[in-house]
Amino acid sequence: MTRADLAAQAAIDVGACGREFCLARVRDMLRIRRLEERCAQLYGEGKIRGFLHLAIGEEAVAAGVMPNLHPEDNIVATYREHGHALLRGISMNAIMAEMFGKQEGCSRGRGGSMHLFDRATRFFGGNAIVGGGLPLAVGLALADKLLPRQDCVTACFFGEGAVAEGAFHESLNLAMLWRLPVLFICENNLYAMGTALARSQSQIDLTKKAASYGLPTGHINGMNVLAVHDAARQAVDFVRGQQAPFFLELHTYRFRAHSMFDAESYRDKAEVERWKQHGPIHTLTDKLKAAGLIDEADFQRLDREAEAEVDAAVAFAEAGSWEPVEQLCADVLTPAPA
């Protein structure tokens, strides 16, 4: 994919995509947004504990990429993965129960926010380690190649902070050397905790790092769900068809703090406000309204549905059960006595 192709994608208009397709993307992003807003509230109430990283503002990433994947494809994500898990098909009930630490959660309450996992949908986490998902994705793709599981793709999401890790470079190198079907999706939200990319990297065009290992690359406005969808469709087609890796950089921005503990002293409020003007939900909704494809009532209906789904998920999580303490050591590997 060339830069010219990507520029063409920026011009994708809602009319060409159609009302139903666009409504589905609004619905997807609203489901993520309302789920995460409620998580923040529940965190304040002490119902959700531990670490919590929200992707509010970044919803177009998961909403643009996920519809392009097949059920047999693998997904690996970071600790900012609630939306990815949800749109991959893990139920909101199972996600919320996991947030609460209840055994009805998708990781049986043992993972929490950062470790959502679901074998049935081939959602292989939820990774707390920066860059930790990349070798895992390469391993999954290698297994697919050797078994073989034909025509599968492994989609690997990671933040731009991962490019500072050796695992990033080793993973891209091996994926290219062994021609493994991995779609590397870099969610470049400009900051790794409080460190701006430009403060830590001499080369901030991350596609150049990937290109140095021979991967084909593309970069795109990650706040525009239609552009993300189109770029991801082409990238997924490439990876599936060529059985070779591809690197996609999505320019995005988180509207909230890095996690629930972050004074945000590394960026000013005006910058956040500027990015909010490009918020993925309202920009798409505004375009759809301007094109006469939807009206406010359509939006309100989707919003009510998302809120109702969240209400039901919270009730499910509240009614869930704690793992009995006797099971504390189940699945814990202990070394054999010497």
Ligand SMILES: Cc1ncc(C[n+]2csc(CCOP(=O)(O)OP(=O)(O)O)c2C)c(N)n1
């Ligand atoms: C190997 C490792 N080093 C440091 C950390 C601490 N840490 C947690 S999140 C984070 C920033 C990662 O930023 P980025 O990859 O850009 O993802 P984002 O949080 O922006 O989505 C760091 C340094 C970690 N989890 N793992």
Ligand SMILES: [Mg+2]
């Ligand atoms: Mg980042």
